[in-house]
Amino acid sequence: xxxxxxxxxxxxxxxxxTGKTKADFGRGDARFVTFLEVIxxxxxxxxxxxxxxxxxxxxxxxxxxxxxxxxxxxETPEEVALSAVVDFDPNISTFLNSFCFGxxxxxxxxxxxxxxxxxxxxxxxxxxxxxxxxxxxxxNIAKTKFLDVELxxxxxxxxxxxxxxxxxxxxxxATLERLIAKxxxxxxxxxxQLLTGRTRLPxxxxxxxxxxxxxxxxxxxxxxxxxxxxxxxxxxxxLHYGDIHTRSSVILDGASEEMPRASAKLAARAGLLQCGxxxxxxxxxxxxxxxxxxxxxxxxxxxxxxxxxxxAARFDKSVLADGFKAYLQFIPSFRDQLLRxxxxxxVLATTRSYISSITLILPGVAEQKAIAEALHDSExxxxxxxxRLSKAQSMKTxxxxQLLTGRTRLPVEAxx
Numbered sequence: 001x002x003x004x005x006x007x008x009x010x011x012x013x014x015x016x017x018t019g020k021t022k023a024d025f026g027r028g029d030a031r032f033v034t035f036l037e038v039i040x041x042x043x044x045x046x047x048x049x050x051x052x053x054x055x056x057x058x059x060x061x062x063x064x065x066x067x068x069x070x071x072x073x074x075e076t077p078e079e080v081a082l083s084a085v086v087d088f089d090p091n092i093s094t095f096l097n098s099f100c101f102g103x104x105x106x107x108x109x110x111x112x113x114x115x116x117x118x119x120x121x122x123x124x125x126x127x128x129x130x131x132x133x134x135x136x137x138x139x140n141i142a143k144t145k146f147l148d149v150e151l152x153x154x155x156x157x158x159x160x161x162x163x164x165x166x167x168x169x170x171x172x173x174a175t176l177e178r179l180i181a182k183x184x185x186x187x188x189x190x191x192x193q194l195l196t197g198r199t200r201l202p203x204x205x206x207x208x209x210x211x212x213x214x215x216x217x218x219x220x221x222x223x224x225x226x227x228x229x230x231x232x233x234x235x236x237x238x239l240h241y242g243d244i245h246t247r248s249s250v251i252l253d254g255a256s257e258e259m260p261r262a263s264a265k266l267a268a269r270a271g272l273l274q275c276g277x278x279x280x281x282x283x284x285x286x287x288x289x290x291x292x293x294x295x296x297x298x299x300x301x302x303x304x305x306x307x308x309x310x311x312a313a314r315f316d317k318s319v320l321a322d323g324f325k326a327y328l329q330f331i332p333s334f335r336d337q338l339l340r341x342x343x344x345x346x347v348l349a350t351t352r353s354y355i356s357s358i359t360l361i362l363p364g365v366a367e368q369k370a371i372a373e374a375l376h377d378s379e380x381x382x383x384x385x386x387x388r389l390s391k392a393q394s395m396k397t398x399x400x401x402q403l404l405t406g407r408t409r410l411p412v413e414a415x416x
Contacts, residue, residue, distance in 0.1 A: 002152050003110075003152070003153055005111070005150070005151055005153060006148060006149065006150050007147045008147035010106055010109035010110075011106055011111075012103070012104060012106075012147075013143045014061040015061060015096075015098075015101055015102075016032075016096040016098040017032060017054075017095050018098065025050070026052075027052075027053050028051055028052050030051070030053065030054040030093040030094070031049035031051060031052065031090070031092055031094045031095070032050055032096060033084075033094065033096050033097060033100070034048065034049075034050055034097055035071060035097045035099045035100060037084065038069045038071050038082065038084045039071055039079075039082055041084050042084055042085065043084070043085055043087040043167075044087055044088065046086075046088035054093060061095065061102065063086055063090060063095060063096055063102065064086065064090070065086050065090070067104050067113070068084070068085050068102070068117050068120075069083070069084045069096060069100050069102050070083055070101055070103065070141075070146070071100050072099060072101050072143075073099065073135075074138070075138055076139065077133035078126065080133040080140070080141045081120065081132075082120070083117045083119075083120035083121055083125070084117060085114045085116070085117035087114065101143055103146075110153075110155075110156045111153060111156070112163055114163045115160070115162060118162070118166050118400060119151070121400070122400040122404040122405070123401055125404070128149055128151075129141060129146065129149065165403065166399060166403070169395060173392050173396065176388055176392060179385055180386060183381060183382050183385065186378065187378040187379065190375060191375060192332075194371045194375070195327060195332075201370050203370075204363065204370065206364055208361045208362055209362065209364075211359065211362050212357075212358070213315070213356055213357075213358045213359070213360065214357060214358075217355070217356060218313075219311065219313055219314065220270075220272075220273060220306055220312035220314055221269070221271040222271075222305075222307060222310050222312055223269045223307060224308040225263070225308060227260075229263060231263040231264075232261050233261070234261040234263055235300070236261060236262045236304075236305060237254055237261060237262065237300065237302070237304040237305070238259060238261060238267065238305055238307045239252070239279055239294075239305070239307050240307045240309075241281040241282065241307070241308060241309035243259065244281040244292055244293065244294050245281050245284065249379065250293075250295060250327065250329070250379070251297045251326055251376075252294040252295070252296055253297050254304040255298040256298070262305050267305045270305040270307075271306070272303040272305060273299055273303070273306060274296065274299065275298055275299065276295065276296065276317060276322040277306075277312055277313065277314050278293050278295050278312075278313045278314075278315065278328070279294055279310050279311070279312045279313070280310065280313065280350060280355065281350075282309045282310060282311050283309055283347050283349045283350065284347070285347055285348070287342075289348075290338055290348050290350060291328075291329045291334065291338045291350060292329060293326070293328070293329050295323070295326035311351070313352075313355060317365075318365065319365070320362075320365075320368065321365045321368035321372060322369075323369060323376060324372040327372065327375060331360060333360055333361070334358055334360060337359075338350060338354060338355070338358065341357070
């Protein structure tokens with residue numbers, strides 16, 4: 001059975017730290033929940049608290065298990081009053097940052113605090129509080145208006161059941177995130193070992209040779225089109241430098257991936273990419289982005305053209321194997337040489353001549369292929385986990401939309 005309550009009928013709000021200066025933070029015996037933790041987490045574990053000095057006798061509001069914390073302001077109304085429940089017992093004095101406020105249920109309230117935290121992260125909860133946000137460049141929510149919010153709540157028993165189902169979904173997501181991080185660290189270790197020759201794959205003992213990239217490369221002509229010059233009806237695909245920077249994969253399947261479309265008339269000035277071509281983004285504001293590239297593994301019949309701020313390199317396949325070229329960007333000596341040459345202050349630029357001047361010590365083509373396959377296997381494993389993670393996140397979102405609005409009463413097992 002459901003009931004309707006106003007928040008002020010079941011609890012009260014309190015403010016965050018007051019009267020603090022910069023000198024009070026990063027020291028002291030007390031701890032506080034940060035603004036980012038409230039924004040990013042539904043359930044607070046207490047593992048990311050930061051230090052603050054709170055002197056004896058100060059009148060500050062301490063945080064307790066079961067409190068629901070909210071950010072009081074944001075740049076958009078949709079992100080005001082995101083909720084996070086204190087899901088731990090503070091074993092030392094713990095407070096709340098000054099940009100957030102807390103909500104504490106009364107002991108006799110038939111409301112589960114974790115249910116509230118999930119609810120205010122759901123579509124229904126967000127629509128309730130975002131409509132209360134006020135401001136122009138920055139939006140705020142008044143605690144008095146927040147306390148007037150009216151909720152239709154299921155029974156406390158039902159609330160706790162829903163919480164357990166959503167916790168299970170959270171635990172699955174957290175497990176997958178940890179596994180992805182672990183697999184990614186393993187892949188990074190593999191690259192550091194295999195791409196430098198510190199570790200050799202079984203069956204390979206041959207000497208590595210010095211190779212100057214410029215002796216084995218030609219360049220494909222690029223064309224600089226603005227976004228306004230793209231043609232959504234064109235069958236010709238267009239590879240933009242921004243699409244390289246935002247990718248997590250080192251390979252690009254031009255035949256199957258969605259890409260911007262280039263006007264055939266304007267793009268006729270460029271060369272068409274082929275399988276095995278390595279396309280670099282020629283500029284980056286971040287040193288980590290210098291040399292960022294993708295290797296083309298397939299192209300549609302109509303073709304793909306390299307676009308604005310890209311360098312399309314076509315290497316001799318008898319010297320650099322398909323698949324292995326994608327990992328040149330992770331070879332330490334490649335990055336070091338390119339960073340030394342990269343020009344600019346705010347933006348670091350890469351050029352064809354810079355790439356051509358790089359000298360690397362590389363294995364033979366057969367060993368390159370074996371290294372590339374080992375690294376691709378690792379990437380495919382990570383990508384499969386990312387797909388599972390995306391499905392788990394979508395499942396949780398669907399559960400929240402259904403269970404927190406009363407649209408369905410099915411147990412979580414029926415949804416899996």
